[in-house]
Amino acid sequence: MPELTNIFERIEGYRDEVTELQRVLTSKIALGPENGGSGEHEKTQFIGALLEALGPDMLKEIKAPDERALDGYRPNLIARWGDALGGPVVWVLSHSDIVPPGDLSLWDSDPYRVKVKDDRIIGRGVEDNQHGFVSSYLALKAIFESGRKLVRPVGLVVVADEETGSDYGLSYVLKNHQKFFEDHDLIIVPDGGNEEGTMIEVAEKSMLWLKFTITGRQCHASTPHKGKNSLFGAANLILALKRLGQEFKLSDDLFSPPVSTFEPTKIEANVPNINTIPGRNTFYMDCRILPDYRVEEILAECKEIASDIGARLGLEVQVDIVYRQDATEPTSPEAPVVKALTRAIKKVTGKDARPMGIGGGTVAAFFRKAGLPAAVWSTISDSAHQPNEYCLIKNVLTDAKVFASLYLDDGRDIA
Numbered sequence: 001m002p003e004l005t006n007i008f009e010r011i012e013g014y015r016d017e018v019t020e021l022q023r024v025l026t027s028k029i030a031l032g033p034e035n036g037g038s039g040e041h042e043k044t045q046f047i048g049a050l051l052e053a054l055g056p057d058m059l060k061e062i063k064a065p066d067e068r069a070l071d072g073y074r075p076n077l078i079a080r081w082g083d084a085l086g087g088p089v090v091w092v093l094s095h096s097d098i099v100p101p102g103d104l105s106l107w108d109s110d111p112y113r114v115k116v117k118d119d120r121i122i123g124r125g126v127e128d129n130q131h132g133f134v135s136s137y138l139a140l141k142a143i144f145e146s147g148r149k150l151v152r153p154v155g156l157v158v159v160a161d162e163e164t165g166s167d168y169g170l171s172y173v174l175k176n177h178q179k180f181f182e183d184h185d186l187i188i189v190p191d192g193g194n195e196e197g198t199m200i201e202v203a204e205k206s207m208l209w210l211k212f213t214i215t216g217r218q219c220h221a222s223t224p225h226k227g228k229n230s231l232f233g234a235a236n237l238i239l240a241l242k243r244l245g246q247e248f249k250l251s252d253d254l255f256s257p258p259v260s261t262f263e264p265t266k267i268e269a270n271v272p273n274i275n276t277i278p279g280r281n282t283f284y285m286d287c288r289i290l291p292d293y294r295v296e297e298i299l300a301e302c303k304e305i306a307s308d309i310g311a312r313l314g315l316e317v318q319v320d321i322v323y324r325q326d327a328t329e330p331t332s333p334e335a336p337v338v339k340a341l342t343r344a345i346k347k348v349t350g351k352d353a354r355p356m357g358i359g360g361g362t363v364a365a366f367f368r369k370a371g372l373p374a375a376v377w378s379t380i381s382d383s384a385h386q387p388n389e390y391c392l393i394k395n396v397l398t399d400a401k402v403f404a405s406l407y408l409d410d411g412r413d414i415a
């Protein structure tokens, strides 16, 4: 296929462009209100201009009303090319928002100013999820620059609010504009994957984020008998919750890791000084639950453990759900999107990809819930949400080639 070779060579020539795109995208800080930001507007506007320059048949901004955000909305973009061709559309969806850098002392450089070290680009958002956008966008650009015509319609979607629940992102888009997507479309979400680029994620665990509030009585630290130490309660509860892993221990090799996970994560500041016994402590737990279990079962067990500890230590313990996403019907490993992606990966890297399940939390679940088969795939090192988040330029270029092959797939195996 000489035309494909041409396009691949063109993509190889995009090394500097990858760096430059990552630099600009990282500098436009897209934090949602929950994470102390005003939204994804600036970054989305930049992306919108890139898409516009590729002459789409359709480019639409979908504004999800959010009074906390700049101008009262969160921006989502949807663009499509090759409308006249008709038939199933290849969609690639990435998200514009990022998570905060976290503890800055753990970063070796400014998270919002990319640092390039050999093949590595470091900065907040470069992997999650700019890698996905940049590779899917450059694939399309390479096709057009080489003068090649699409053989099927291709769409790019860039959503807001992926990191904090998607109410103002894909969930909103599907609720209000599901007509853009059809169940025979091929939907890819490049927001997960492995280093080899061989994992096509088709199933997810349920997600449950819980908030535990332990209330005791504040007092001077020299007279503990006059109060009730809520920190002591939090520590006991965290240890008691480890029981969940033993009680819900089913294993399924489709997933990595194969078991459900229950991890205490964030803890809120309590008292500012050392000589006060805290009267209130709040911590959070992130649960990823195999589809074999119902979220209710886990929730009931958490509440029971919490009330046991509360009763034993004379503290009040409240359990609140912060976020919940029940596992959806998986995408069939035989779905056209899985087959076409497998074929494209084989063509570019020679590797055999395989369908798998993961810990959940990608936006693909919203597509699946809406009856739209979606596959999550990319070639990444999994540095998302970590300090010194990075992406490898060679992986961005490889993924761009896979997307280009997919955009130009002749449609075999496509229903």
Ligand SMILES: [Zn+2]
Pocket: 095, 128, 129, 162, 191
């Ligand atoms: Zn992401």
